[in-house]
Amino acid sequence: MQTLIFRTAAPLLTGLMLLFSVFVLLRGHNEPGGGFTGGLIAASAFAILGIAFGVPAVRRALYFHPMAISGFGLFIAALAGLPSLDLGMPFLTGLWAAPSLFGMTVDLSTVMVFDVGVYLVVVGSITSIALALEDREHD
Template identity: 70%
Template sequence: MRTLIFRTVAPYLSSLMLLFSIFVLLRGHNEPGGGFIGGLIAASALAIYGIAYGVSPVRRAIRFHPMALSGFGLFIAAIAGVLSIFAGVPFMTGLWVYPVIFGEVVALSTPLLFDIGVYFVVFGSLASTALALEERERD
């Protein structure tokens, strides 16, 4: 399905979906959303772009192998759990810090770090699967 209209709309739709996936990721534990659904939306955005333009432009756009992103996400999620051990509390206990950034107090937490890790794991694994299927389909 490489129509002119689809190829024209795909970059805008993909970038809007990536922006929305970050919004869903960041509103995570306080409201519905989080890393899993954000990763699904981001992988869907890359799949749409891949259908419109092919696999090689998508691989150039993400710059890293998708499974490497998935491994990075698993590392980040594990770090979120290990930080609680260093604080002397049980594994995966939520910890918060409140740094001042640009004059505003920002709440940063290990649950947010865990959600970012889940986002990368889901995004990387689904993007890798989608790209492999699209490469096979084009042959």
């Protein structure tokens, strides 16, 4: 679909969807959402960009190869389970901390680290599949 309206609206829509995907990721362990849902929204944003401008534009926008993003996300998700093993608890047991930075209390958790890893795995893998399908369609 190469209409002028779609090509004009696609970057704005992509930006809004990426922002919304981060919102869904961050609210995920308190309300519906999380890494998987946020990752699907972000991958859909890149798919829209690919339909409007083609696969090379999406590859430039991502900067890293989608499977590298997915692999890094898997590494981050696995890394989230190590602190619980260090404390003698089962792997991936959720741990929370509330350190004080510059007079503000910051809530941190291994659950959030795991969610970020899942987000990156979903973005990388689904975007890789979408780009492969889009490439094959134009061959």
